[in-house]
Amino acid sequence: MRLSRAVSALFALLFAMVLALPATAETKPTLRVGVLKFGTVNWELDAMKRAGLDGKAGVDVEIVPFAGEDASAVALQAGSVDMIVSDWLWVSRLRAEGADYTFVPYSTSVGSLMVAGDSPVENLGDLKGRTIGVAGGPLDKNWLLIQALAKKAFDVDLAAENSIVYGAPPLLTEKARQGELDAVLNFWHYAARLEAEGFRTLVSGTDAAVKMGTSGPVAAIGWVFSDGFAKEHPEAIEGFLAADKATKALLASSDEAWEALKPLMKAEDEKTFTTLRDRYREGIPSRSGAEEAKDTETLYQLLAGIGGERLVGPAKTLSPGTYYDDGKNGS
Structure with missing residues (x-):
């Protein structure tokens, strides 16, 4: 009987301790x-x-x-x-x-259109007739904005007046490294890797958006x-x-x-x-x-x-x- 009471008292104490635990527990x-x-x-x-x-x-x-x-x-x-x-x-x-x-x-952070560090391309107008790689497909938001900016600022239709190569980001990154593309629009972290290798940003999706009417990124x-x-x-x-x-x-x-x-x-x-x-x-x-x-x-x-x-x-x-x-x- 004493043991039973002792066990009951122990469980009661443990239960009270659980109830007393702080909210963080x-x-x-x-x-x-x-x-x-x-x-x-x-x-x-x-x-x-x-x-x-x-x-x-x-x-x-x-x-x-x-x-x-x-x-x-x-x-x-x-x-x-x-x-x-x-x-x-x-x-x-x-x-x-x-x-x-x-x-x-x-x-x-958004995609950027990158060119080689020694590329003669200085603006979107200079891309006319060149080969451009685009990650994300023809309806990629950054690609559409950059096309709109090229048309507005330089009267160039990038999709119609260039050879466009759509593909997966790693593949396009490698093609850019090998010189098979004159410019490549890629997701931000792929663009950053190219930047570290000497490529430069021609225009980013944010640049295009701001120039087309937004007040900030x-x-x-x-x-x-x-x-x-x-x-x-x-x-x-x-x-x-x-x-x-x-x-x-x-x-x-x-x-x-x-x-x-x-x-x-x-x-x-x-x-x-x-x-x-x-x-x-x-x-x-x-x-x-x-x-x-x-x-x-x-x-x-x-x-x-x-x-x-x-x-x-x-x-x-x-x-x-x-x-x-x-x-x-x-x-």
Whole structure:
């Protein structure tokens, strides 16, 4: 009887101790983020987890890798992940079709049109009659904007008056190295690698957008999740966005944090590493979501006029709610 009472007293004490544990020991909400297995988004998420910034913000970020962008989009729509990285145009198009996905800017780093360091090409007008490699296909946003700028500034139709080679980013990068292309429009990190090898930027997607009417750089990609998830799990979204902000601040200021990312970056040499780091830092959004949303509306109109329904879908304007409203005046 005494033993039974002692055991009961012990369990009662243990139960009381569990109840007395601080809130920080409680299970944090988990946020499943779907990312490309070898994408640059992994750099930030690795830094976030390494520094424990997700936990400090009250959320447990679970990284779910995918082999391709389409797979991560399908996973989000199926509910297998809670968040992915995608572009605002995809979000706007789905919202126009009745979905409730929404967007928070992640990076303003966009593709750049690169030429060899000793190339005679000095502007878009000089490209007439030359061979241009384009990653992302004929409806790539940066390609459309650069075409529009070439037509406006130099009266050159790049698609009609040049030999255009569409292809995968690594293949086009190699063709540019071998001198088979006079210019190559590639995603930002491939462009950064070429820059480290002596190539120079002729014009970036951001340059083209600003010259065509935006007041500043617009984030091409962002964190995408559903309004419904945000309403059901506000702590998870709020915590993740706080961790995202803290991680960007860390990567903007700490060279040491970048040293830990070297294995993920797979930089061929120190110059490539520092160029990738510096271009990543330049792409950290510095404007509020509200400011970017206003410019995105301008950009949407431009792209709708150039790419038509094949690019933007049936909606004539950016769909309301494309940018996430966190109730903090769009900041």
